[in-house]
Amino acid sequence: MRKLAPFVFIALLSACARPSDGPSAGAFYNTVDPNTKERVPVVRLADAPMAPPVAQPLSYAPTDQxxxxxxxxxxADNRLRRGDVIEVTILDTGEEGMFSSTQAKTLNLGRFTVDSAGTVTMPFIGRQRVLESSPEALQSRIVSGLKGSAVNPQAVVTIVDKPxxxxxxxxxxxxxxxxxxxxxxxxxxxxxxxxxxxxxxxxxxxxxxxxxxxxxxxxxxxxxxxxxxxxxxxxxxxxxxxxDSTTFTAFGAFKSVGEFEFEPGKLTLAQAFGRAGGLLDDRANASQVYLLRNQTVYKPYPTASDAKTPSTYSVSNKPAVYRIDMKDIANLALMQRFQMAKGDMLYAANAGMVDFAKLFTIYQKSAPSAAAPLPGSN
CATH class of the missing domain: 3.10.560.10 (Outer membrane lipoprotein wza domain like)
Known part of the structure; x- marks a missing residue:
């Protein structure tokens, strides 16, 4: 009887608080919605919806503008400011105007930047104050400045850049x-x-x-x-x-745990397992893998004019738990059809003997030895 006492003691401890990196398989069947306090049912993968939830087109609360x-x-303000860049082009349709000796009837004077004083200096026209002027007003002033050297001058002012x-x-x-x-x-x-x-x-x-x-x-x-x-x-x-990345997370007895990105509508449950590297052969309970999802619930807000016609929807979440039995060949086929949704969480529970082995290892560890003395110390 004395020989069995240590094992009985270990069994009692394991029943109280056994070491583990997550909830046990049985804990999922006692899950309660923290908001409604209702029991969250564990649904078999065969009874789960294969397609991800489809969002409503108007899934915004009335207060979300x-x-x-x-x-x-x-x-619409095109008045000239300091630092603005304008381009000036002059046209002369007269026979004896400033372009009479050339074949062209237009002259591009170039681009000019409004300086810190609000002015620009242009050939034939000279220095002009243009601050707060519109392009049309500047065009009229350029035409007036060319009256002596052009018969029928016209000007085009274009704003090229407004920093x-x-x-x-x-x-x-x-x-x-x-x-x-x-x-x-x-x-x-x-x-x-x-x-x-x-x-x-x-x-x-x-x-x-x-x-x-x-x-x-x-x-x-x-x-x-x-x-x-x-x-x-x-x-x-x-x-x-x-x-706004679409991701799922994997925890527990997966070879690779963490957060994984995917494109909505293009990732199956089987592919998600592949992203996480599959299950750990020496730890996972293949029949106790769970997918946790916050399903989006849309409740319509009726309009004031017609209560039967919803205008927008309130958005809330309802937790759901799906169980995946990897030992069932039918589940492997369903995994190729089940579509992952944003925020899904995969959890692979440990086999029962794994947690027990962790506890047993704790009592097998040798007592820590004293640290070696520092060199030169007595």
Whole structure:
């Protein structure tokens, strides 16, 4: 009886707190939703939905205005500022004008930058103060300055660059930088296109618009589908494109644990196991592998005019647990059809003897020996 006492003691300890790197297989059957306090059922893979949940097109709460809070009429001010670059072209249709000795009837005077004093110096016209002038007003002044040397002069002033009225695009784009606002009145999607486009898919990217001390964000997919989100830009706006990665995680007795990225709709459960390197032969309980998912639940908000027609949806999560029995050949076939969803978590439980062996190893460890004395010490 005395010989069995140590083993009885170990068995009692293992029942109380055995060493493990995660929950046991039985713990999944006692899972409770922390919000509703309801039991979360463990569903066999054969009864699980093979396709990932499909998001509703209007899955935004009424209070989520996205980028629409930044709506404006756009930038239409073409007055000249310091640092602006203009291009001046002169036309003369008269027979005895300043171009009468040449075949051409136009002369490109070149490009000129508005200096710190707000002036530009042009051939034939001289120094002109152009600060706060419009291109049309400057054209009239150039024509007036050419009256003595041209019969029927005309002028065209084009704004080539307005550094003071640009916007910046950064983040997950192919060509980040600063871009000028033009008379086209650029919008958010125009800015992203000028930056070479987002590096990730629209379903996996968010755009944030920063204007002064205000900011607003929305998925690029929402901006593409809702014209109210594609707002006009103003000078000094900053646009940041962020990547909203679609990932799943693997824990427990997998050969490779961690977070793995994937493209939505293109990763099966079998491929996810391959990403994680498969199960550890000496640790995993192949019949007790679980997939945990927060299923998205959409509840419609009825409109004021027609309660039967939902305008937007509230979004909430409902936990679900699916059991994968790798020892069942039918499950291996189902794994090739089951589609992974964003945020899925895979957990492979340890075999029962593995946790017991860990506990037994603790009591087999030898007592630590004293450290060796330092050289030269007594």
């Amino acid at each position: 996205g980028l629409s809070v930044m709506r404006s009429g756009g930038y 003071t009225s640009g916007f910046v695009v950064n983040g997950d784009v192919r060509a980040a930088g600063r871009f000028p606002l033009t008379a086209r009145r650029e919008r958010v999607l125009d800015a992203i296109a000028l930056a070479g486009g987002a590096s990730s898919a629209p379903t996996a990217a968010n755009v944030t618009l920063i204007r002064g001390n205000k900011r607003a964000s929305a998925p690029i997919e929402r901006v593409m589908n809702d014209n109210n989100q594609n707002v006009y830009l103003l000078p000094d706006d900053q646009i940041y494109v962020g990547k």
